[in-house]
Amino acid sequence: MRNVIIKRNKSFVGCLAKLKVYIEDYTYGETKIGGVPCRKLGTLKNGEEKAFLIPDNAAKIYVIADSLSKNFCNEFYNLPEGQYDIYLSGQCRYNPASGNAFRFDGITDESVLKNRKKGTKIGIVVLIIAVIVGFIIGFIPSFVNNDGDAKQFRCEEMQITLTDEFMKVPVADFDACFANEDIVVLVIRDDFSVMDGLENYTLQEYGELSLEVNELADVSEVKQNNGIMYYDYEAENTEENNTYYYYATIFKSEDAFWTIQFAVLTEEVEQYMPQIIEYSETITFNE
Numbered sequence: 001m002r003n004v005i006i007k008r009n010k011s012f013v014g015c016l017a018k019l020k021v022y023i024e025d026y027t028y029g030e031t032k033i034g035g036v037p038c039r040k041l042g043t044l045k046n047g048e049e050k051a052f053l054i055p056d057n058a059a060k061i062y063v064i065a066d067s068l069s070k071n072f073c074n075e076f077y078n079l080p081e082g083q084y085d086i087y088l089s090g091q092c093r094y095n096p097a098s099g100n101a102f103r104f105d106g107i108t109d110e111s112v113l114k115n116r117k118k119g120t121k122i123g124i125v126v127l128i129i130a131v132i133v134g135f136i137i138g139f140i141p142s143f144v145n146n147d148g149d150a151k152q153f154r155c156e157e158m159q160i161t162l163t164d165e166f167m168k169v170p171v172a173d174f175d176a177c178f179a180n181e182d183i184v185v186l187v188i189r190d191d192f193s194v195m196d197g198l199e200n201y202t203l204q205e206y207g208e209l210s211l212e213v214n215e216l217a218d219v220s221e222v223k224q225n226n227g228i229m230y231y232d233y234e235a236e237n238t239e240e241n242n243t244y245y246y247y248a249t250i251f252k253s254e255d256a257f258w259t260i261q262f263a264v265l266t267e268e269v270e271q272y273m274p275q276i277i278e279y280s281e282t283i284t285f286n287e
Contacts, residue, residue: 003051009091010047012213015194018043024060033062063102073101094214161282186261203229206257207250245269253285
C-alpha cells in the first residue's frame with residue numbers, strides 16, 4: 001500500500017463545498033463516475049491537504065463535487081503502478097459550464113484533457129435544459145402578464161427581486177442560480193471563515209482578490225455603478241460558438257462576501273442591461 005497526498009489549493013471558487021475523492025475499484029466500487037466503478041476515499045475542504053491510502057496497482061483517482069453532477073463535474077488522474085507515495089495538487093477553476101470543477105495542476109494527459117472537454121459540453125447542455133425548463137414553467141403565466149410580476153428570491157440572508165418568469169435551478173458549486181429564458185443569475189457566498197482576515201477586506205479589496213483568483217485581473221477591474229461595486233467580463237463558449245457577458249456585482253453582509261453575477265449573450269447586453277441594473281439594485285440582506 002502507499003499514499004496519494006492531495007493538496008486542494010485555497011480558492012474562492014467552490015470554497016464552501018467539500019470535494020469527494022474516489023478511486024477506481026472494480027471489486028468494491030460503490031458508485032460509477034463516467035461509467036467507471038469507484039470507491040470513496042474521503043473528502044477535501046478548501047485549502048486542505050490530506051493523504052489517502054491506496055493500493056500499488058495503477059488506477060484512476062477522481063475528484064467530484066457531488067453525486068448529481070459527477071458525470072460532468074469531475075476530474076481524474078491516472079495513478080501509475082508503484083510503491084512510492086504520490087503528491088498531487090489542484091483547485092476548483094471558475095467555469096460555470098463545468099460546474100467550477102476541481103482541476104489537478106500541470107495536466108498534459110490527453111485522456112484527462114478530453115474528459116474535461118466532454119464534461120464542459122455536458123454541463124452546457126444541463127445548464128441550457130435548466131434555463132429552458134424555467135422558461136416553460138414561466139411561459140404559461142406570461143399569457144396573463146407579459147411583463148411578469150415581481151417575485152422575491154432568497155439565498156441565506158440575501159434577497160433579490162426578479163420576476164415570476166425566473167425559477168430557481170440547481171447548478172453545482174453555486175449557492176443559488178435563478179434563470180429565465182434570457183438572463184441567468186449566479187450566486188456565490190464566501191463566508192468570512194474561508195480565509196483569515198477576510199472580514200476586514202473592503203468591497204474593493206475583495207473584488208480585486210476575486211479577479212485575481214478567477215484569473216480575470218488582466219481583462220477587468222472593479223468599478224462602481226449607482227453605488228454598487230462590480231466587475232464585468234466576457235467568456236467564450238467554444239462548443240456553442242457563443243460569447244457570454246457577465247456582470248458580477250459584489251456585496252458584503254454581516255458574515256460573508258457575495259458575488260452575484262448576471263449572465264446574458266454578449267449580443268443581447270444592450271437589450272437587457274437596464275433590466276440587469278434594476279435587478280441588482282433590489283439586492284438586500286437580512287442581518
